[in-house]
Amino acid sequence: MNTPKAANFIKNIIEQDLEQNKNQGKIHTRFPPEPNGYLHLGHVKSICLNFGMAEEFNGKCNLRFDDTNPEKENEEYMRAIKEDVQWLGFEWESLHHASDYFQTLIDYAYQLIDKGLAYVDSQSAEDIRLNRGTLTQAGQNSPYRNRSPEENRDLFTRMIAGEFADGTHVLRAKIDMSSPNINLRDPTLYRIRHKAHFHAGEHWKVYPMYDYTHCLSDMLEGITHSLCTLEFENHRPLYDWFLNVLDTPCHPQQIEFAPLNLEYTVLSKRRLIQLVNEGHVNGWDDPRLPTIAGMRRRGIPPSALRNFCQKIGISKADGTIEMSYFENVLRDELNQHAPRRMAVLNPIKVTLRTLEENHEQWLELPNHPQNDSLGNRQVPFSNTLYIEADDYSDNPPKKWKRLAKGESVRLRGAYVITCEEVRYDEQGNVCELICRHDPETLGKNPQGYKANGVIHWVSAPHALNAQIRHYDRLFKEPNPLAADHFLDTLNPNSLTIIEGAKVEPACQGEVGNVYQFERQGYYAIDPDSNSDTLVFNQTVSLRDSWQN
Template sequence: MSLTDNPIPANFIRHIIGDDLKSNKHSSKVATRFPPEPNGYLHIGHAKSICLNFGLAAENNGTCNLRFDDTNPEKESIEYMESIERDVKWLGFDWDGLFHASDYFEQLYQYAEQLIKQGQAYVDSLSPEEIRVNRGTLTEPGKESPDRHRPIEENLDLFRRMRAGEFADGQYVLRAKIDMASPNINMRDPVIYRIRRVHHHRTADAWCIYPMYDYTHCISDALEGITHSICTLEFEDHRPLYDWVLEQLKTPCHPQQIEFARLQLEYTIVSKRKLNQLVMEKHVNGWDDPRMPTIAGLKRAGVTPKAIREFCERIGVTKQNSWIEMSVLEYCIREDLNENSPRAMAVMNPLRLVIDNYPDGKTEQLVIGNHPQKPELGNRDVPFSKVILIEQDDFAEIPPPKFKRLVNGGEVRLRGAYVIQCNEVLKDDNGNIVELRCTYDPDTLGKNPEGRKVKGVIHWVSEQHALPAEIRLYDRLFTVPNPDNEANFLDVLNPDSLQILSDCRVETSLGKATTDSRYQFERTGYFCLDSKDSVDGKLVFNRTVTLRDSWEKD
């Protein structure tokens, strides 16, 4: 286990586990599990569950398994399994055991036969629609299937023939025989096996019947010796079924199911179906698009594992469903990146600036600190020459109020360099500004001119030495806090969620950037080198987050 030096904050689950340890309720040490379905990439909501399950095990010197719930092969793939393993490890955790529900298919089948022999399961020929109608409502009891009282031997024979592949898909199901009048609809004879001829990515075509999640999950927990089965609140009504199955089978281990509120993050969707729709319909560029709330997307955007873990710790664990503002996540990201990211200069919309009194052909290597508050991060050499590039919006012919950048006739300091003064503005035939002619004060390197203050500071790069780069400005994917509440969530996609700037110039030190590096581009935001498209010498930088919250409410 890892991250024992970063324990999760106090929450009701910690208290439950603490009490269980004091009372010796479980004969073994604390054992948890993270049980994702391999039918998509993990998202920020899964990160909360990962941090909770692995964190609780770590701080109690216990174990945590990674178990794939691979009982629905139609939607599952090796790609998703591999991505899940990568994401868990990237977040900083490692599992004590790697398991799959499919590891237990034979045991699950034998347990199902046991339920049949005990008179607690039966083969039903009703269609899914008939089962749904007969299940009843919250105010009306369900109606028993005509097959509910089928003899045990007949049920056993039919179930074995289901396994042998004698029947068509959907012709029969196996149902638990519990209570069709139960106030909990989940206890009204739920389906626990169905016929489905689908190739499984691990068991191939060995099986044509597959167990349902509610039946599989509790048994898998018991077989692995899990002590605390932690899940989200939507499974609270399923807990009686979880306990019923284990009680009837008299498994040697009976884990305790505990529910907590899932993560609901504003400006985000976490439905795998909708995320898959975004990918398949190409509203985004894959599961790892930096606008996606997937862990792969957050990683590609430049978010660090530490920031995600801090976010999960900060929001805590409760029983009450609530919405978390996106600004909370962004604050954790900024806080981490501000502390640990070296500074660099990148010009996104270049404007040429010629320093007339700077010697022709001369180049200086200016030494600039990598972090204003952390000298231990060292310095870098930044070339300075006669022609530099600045941001277009760092110059204004008619400046707005409180404009502290460059104006015609005015002075400004170049970051880490000299004070310059603009003397002339050159325009093309259409009246567009194409060049500034300036002079510099050679005595102002690292200091203000004597007798006057220069308040404005702008960033720059040397035209001769700067590297071309593409910069992608990512923003929130949706324009409203709760896109799931819309009739069609696609109607509130943010048309400005991605802006691609292809004519940018960056300082030479960024030529050594790696995909593990994060930078604060001076006065612009936090960026990282794109892990996919920065190939063959091409530099592509993704914006992780802006310097300040541009969505802040008035």
């Protein structure tokens, strides 16, 4: 698939840097997730950008876990992140943890203290917050701001040794409490946490803050281009300040780009954690979630996500992508590669009186009408079939293209059949259609023959039981976070389960396989499948269902 290339201002910057032999002509990026949740669609954009730029310019890209918060991070999240990056088709140059740099970061903190650029503040967290000021009001200096380097060294050493309780002291940078950029108002560098770290163990009693860790980790890894979303734009002066005042061998360049926003969902890790922990969805891999795990379980291929990110491009302009656009990208991808299958979601029985009761015939049908490389499959045909209940009508409207009493219709890849009798159950519902088939119409229409369209079907004796899970938008509003309470906008009908569906035998396969069910949509085999019932998640409908 030739995907048109959208604008990418970061690529332009890198090309100019290479022309000027900046960084000795090297390109080294990194993807630095915090292991405090599963990755989502917003991270896919960052992954594709960081790894993509490294690939395009023959550079390197690291995977680094910014694991500075022992209270929210764990091994499960770290494993999931690695799996997601590799599933998307990328491989890191080297794997790092910010926690591996803890001692080096402490050494740099001592350097700040010795330069008179950091101090131990003994105010309460509330007093620090109040004295920080506002966007319109300057902050106030801490009463501990003028402690001597010797006193600060002693207190910081004792903090590291674990002598003080949580919240007793913090180490702060000494910059400018009157700066219009609040991030420069003596930001906290270290806080005391008597808690074991999932990767670094139980040794550490102080933990560094993200802003301090991030720039130094980039520097230590020799990163040339530190690519971040726009939320870090106001943090860039602090990023540069640390690297300017410390004795460091290089100075990575931070560049910000617009994050990805998608209608009818949330791409906030904090909100996703809330949805999972409060049971509004069924875990991190719920197919309704925009997590990579959820999208993988839903059957969205990694190539579609990469194509999507390439099409939307990289810019500074913040915006929201329409769900219809995202789904059309999925359809374009799946339409080319997904094998075709027949599945009847709401079955009604059809008996062909013109065939013997034990009739069994195997028809060879293409797996894809335009992709010969996918080959053919064998589809069983018998005298008892299932068709969709909606494909029959007692009172057909004008131009009805399906089955009715006395009317004919073609079965996909098989014969033309004609309905001769309709049987009803005790409630008056149609329960069986008695039809005849025309043996001269297998795969062809004899001259002068007229049939009311084409419908799909499944041989009843060979049919496999299936549960079908249909997904609608997770939220009722395009921008859930604009509501006073975003949970109030949850769509109670975001998941609909259909029991008793019937599918052809060729629908069996590995978990994650995606098929186009004829006239229905695209569906992926779910891990909940068992020997009695196949479970399918709807990946996307055949047509755009998001337009009003």
